[in-house]
Amino acid sequence: AQSVTQLDSQVPVFEEAPVELRCNYSSSVSVYLFWYVQYPNQGLQLLLKYLSGSTLVKGINGFEAEFNKSQTSFHLRKPSVHISDTAEYFCAVSRMDSSYKLIFGSGTRLLVRP
């Protein structure tokens, strides 16, 4: 079975500061990795994905994440955050099988303060 752990339930940060949201996963088989963002009263929007290849992936809105197989981590980073980045961020994995259902972490609320 797969599981995803997001170590921080909430991360407060000042505007224009860098941020890292941590994600660790557990799986006995190869998986795809994703970060989704959920703004208040909205659905989930894909930020970025790791399927294969380069371990550093760049997404939308200036976010990037690095896949570390040995540490089974997929941390999300942004060098300078904006107020508009305040949202809930979810890390997710899916098995490379016929389903590709997503297993989500519990989410990290990013709170950007002026």
Add this chain to the structure above:
Amino acid sequence: DSGVTQTPKHLITATGQRVTLRCSPRSGDLSVYWYQQSLDQGLQFLIQYYNGEERAKGNILERFSAQQFPDLHSELNLSSLELGDSALYFCASSVLGDEPQHFGDGTRLSIL
């Protein structure tokens, strides 16, 4: 706009009732997924359909059922509703299943 349409946006009903949530996937997407988001359980996979056939099942209660129609829209039926069924229900779609899923805005179900 993800291209995935869910109706209704909000649904308020009472315990013991039955409701139907509807999802229209993005044009060209054959795979539909249903997820439940609650404060207790977080985001959980319920069920997946691919081109009309059930492909995978997750933590879906026996009181819940789903289907995907020939036009590829999907419906999630929830019956004998309990207070604990109050949640946000998301539909997501993808072309075949091995690409990132695109999510609708969800249906917020409130059981009184």
